[in-house]
Amino acid sequence: MDVFFINYKSMKAFIDLASSYQKHQKEMEESIQKVLLSGEYIGGSMVQSLEKELSSYTQSPYVVTCGSGTDALMLALKAFGLKPGDQVIVPDFSFIAPAETVRFLGGEPIFCDIDEYFLIDTHSLESWIGPKTKGIIAVNLFGQCADYEALSLIAEKHGLWMIEDAAQSFGAQQRNIYSCNLASISITSFYPTKTLSIYGDGGAVFCKSKFHADFIRAMANHGSTERYKHKYIGINSRLDSLQAAILQVKLQYFQEELLLRKSKVEHYNQFFKDYDFITAPAIKEYNTSSYAQYTLRVSSRDQFIKVLEKAEIPYQIYYPIALSHQACFSDLLQNPENKNTLQACQEVLSLPLCAYTNVEAITEKLKKALA
Template identity: 40%
Template sequence: MNIQFINLKAQYKAYKDEIDTAIAEVLDSSAYVMGASVGELESNLSAFCGARYARAVSSGTDALLIALLALGTQRGDEVITTPFTFIATAEMIALLGAKPVFVDIDEMTYNIDPEKIESAITSRTKAIIPVSLYGLPADMDKINAIAKAHNLAVIEDACQSFGATYKSKYSCNLSYIGVTSFFPSKPLGCYGDGGAMFCNDEALDEKIGSILNHGQIGRYIHKYIGLNGRLDSLQCAVLNVKLRHFKEEIAKREQIARIYTENLHNLILPVIPQDRTSVYAQYSVRLTSGNREAVLEALQHRGVPTAVHYPLPLHLQESLAYLGYTKGAFPVSEKIAREIFSLPFSAFLSEQEQSYIIESLNALLG
């Protein structure tokens, strides 16, 4: 079989008429930037997550940058985060001249370990950025409590977890600021780069709205140093359509994950604590036998694509070597990076495809 890692074409075909109509409406309006679909999307996102305010943003990476700017992050500040995630989280901290301070992860959830955060806090600490990895929210109550005790802000990097819940509240609405990504491969994705930001503070929302539009508070009146972080009208139109179907897709994702979990053998499978749900941005499993690359190559020969999220923790990346971390600094992250890999997954993975993937993997692992 020739299986797609994420079947975006099948999703487009399912919603084709609605998406084509929404795109045509933007083209007819010629309002390609800050058109009606932008405000509509922000209202829809706010209603979905339960956050008072939502802002459409050009990417999840830009959302992280804007959040840090909104907090007044500057050179010399420290921001605590995880070394086991995509580089954008630490990259935006470093870009502002602040220092990423890493804390190791919990071995079961792969999210930042709250028990290790407090020892990393110093007088220079500005904020904590937990990442809700692979679609599963971090333990936000514990993290928020630590932050409150030390007068720190929490930015939830929910770039992989839009639609997931923690204690019945939606990810993106679990901290002072929530940010997410709508990159095409995300659980809710647009047709290019895109993202959003969420908060419940009016003054903070106004500052975010200004920073993402060159720091403007009026036409050609610039209060802040900002950037062009706007999300264009075409992407918003696509997201408005997809959001209408998103809860159905979440249910389907949960069903597909359950089938994987019930039928795969000889692997460490995702652990979802009882107080949370996951949207399975990736369905990631671990192979502890040390022959991961051979298994992935054999799967590829059978037409089953895989991916490794993430093979090299951030503290070992050349771009962040100046931080002074060495191999062994975060043993759990390093262990997971050696063992983990992700299987094909989307709401449009067919039963036949999934059965073939399971049979192929079980046959290889015995």
């Protein structure tokens, strides 16, 4: 069997992760030193103060950091009491983690189609709700949030809980509310390529209720509420103090980097206006984006890829296969044939985007290659 490793070479060309570190190197190293000398390597004051800052940024009242965005989803599902056989509606076009965690805990993901903005389709969603449906995981893809006003109405009508997967949308807003505060439990990821990122794995759960936050904090720490007293069967999923120290520095410059990302997106959008086989990403009027990815729709993608490769412009396909068509879900015997999802899988293509991407150089090369 082939074993898949992360291809750092291609990722490095796609997204320049080191430049943010170089820009704030002195502060980061001071912050790291502080942790190394403190003797507090897991949890402790650095993590506590970070959680307060995340709460103040997002306005979410309770924040619990943890080991990854995937763990955050798992913890949120446990907080909602997911049981084997329970059904949870997830978008068919997404990173796998929402569907994967539901299945990992014995639940059944039900794959809903997306709309033209790559977000869970609130019009067809209700048709998937049945007697076993317990909740919805809405994914905020490529930086913008699903429609939580419409989703909340559906969830309330059918007595469902809802999780906001904000792994790709930290910093975005919807109707003036920050992402990570749009559902009773929200989650995010600090994976290195995310908008707010660290140099390793990490994540956080954002809760509107103290009850959920206390439960999640205990679950992430071996189900323990007091030292060596274990109330639940839990896991070990905690953020390292070193990563918390890095995140605190990054959070100070986050807004500045978000604006830089926005200016890169505007440059790309302007450029692609002249090419009618390409559709630039659109943002709904009540959303702002965190610009996690710059994802185009390209009607003749294979041909465009040849142009990019010839011009040595890096690209990624997020995501090439509908989740419902993944081998790991074949036992579910669901063949939803979600039209918009299948079309997106054929058309999407993401170009390099971070606060320090040289988009002018990319579009210049592309202009020549397309001439």
